[in-house]
Amino acid sequence: xxxxxxPPEVVDVHIAIILEKNELEGNEWTAxxxxxxxxxxxxxxxxxRGYGEIKGEAKKTATFRHSLDELEPKSFKKIxxxxxxxxxxxxxxxxxxxxxxxxxxxxxxxxxxxVSEFNSINTPIxxxxxxxx
Numbered sequence: 001x002x003x004x005x006x007p008p009e010v011v012d013v014h015i016a017i018i019l020e021k022n023e024l025e026g027n028e029w030t031a032x033x034x035x036x037x038x039x040x041x042x043x044x045x046x047x048x049r050g051y052g053e054i055k056g057e058a059k060k061t062a063t064f065r066h067s068l069d070e071l072e073p074k075s076f077k078k079i080x081x082x083x084x085x086x087x088x089x090x091x092x093x094x095x096x097x098x099x100x101x102x103x104x105x106x107x108x109x110x111x112x113x114x115v116s117e118f119n120s121i122n123t124p125i126x127x128x129x130x131x132x133x
Contacts (some may be wrong), residue, residue, distance in 0.1 A: 007105070008104055010104050010105070010106040011037070012035075012036040012037045013036065013037060013041070013095070013097075013104075014033075014034040014036065014108075015032070015034070015093045015095070015108040015110075015132070016031070016032050016034055016131065016133075017029055017031050017082060017091075017110065017130055017132075018123065018126065018128050018130030019117060019120070019129065019130065020128070028081055029081065029082045029083075030078060030080070031078075031079040031080050031081075031082055032076045032077065032078055032079060033071060033076060033077050034075075034076045034124060034126065034132075035071045035072065035073060035074065035075055035076065035125075036074065036124050036125060037099075038074070039073055039099045039100070040070060040071070040072060040073060041097040041099060042070050042098045043070075043096075043097055043098045044067070044068040044069060044070065044095070044096075045067055045068070045095070046065070046066045046068060046079050046093055046094070046095050047063060047064070047066075047093070048063070048066070048079065048091070048092065048093050049062070049063040049064070049091075050086045050091050050092070052088070052089040052112055054088050060089075061086065061089070064080060066080065071097070074125060076125050087110075087113060087116070088112055089112055090109055090110065090111055090112055091110040091115070092107060092109050093108040094106075094108075095108065109133075110131065114131060115131045119131050
């Protein structure tokens, strides 16, 4: 039965959205995967999408899939840049990976208007201000 399956809990693996300067010296929000564990993450896949309402009209973005392959312990990798206008939507990141041949998965959802400089904290490993789950 489905209720008998107990997937392992994802601990110390985070998604952070960080405000950075781009190559044109403009501001750009970038999503990162942070591995704050002591183990290597293998077969890392991230699926991203946005959905919700803007001015009473239903909106959704395309779904993007990213294969990040491996993520070393105590390290991070860029997932994608996110246009600021999409923060009016819920932004979902669905992560799956393996540790020692055991599969883990977790859904991270940044609620509308949650990503802002006001909500920023100092992110581990990257050591920059950002919004993190």
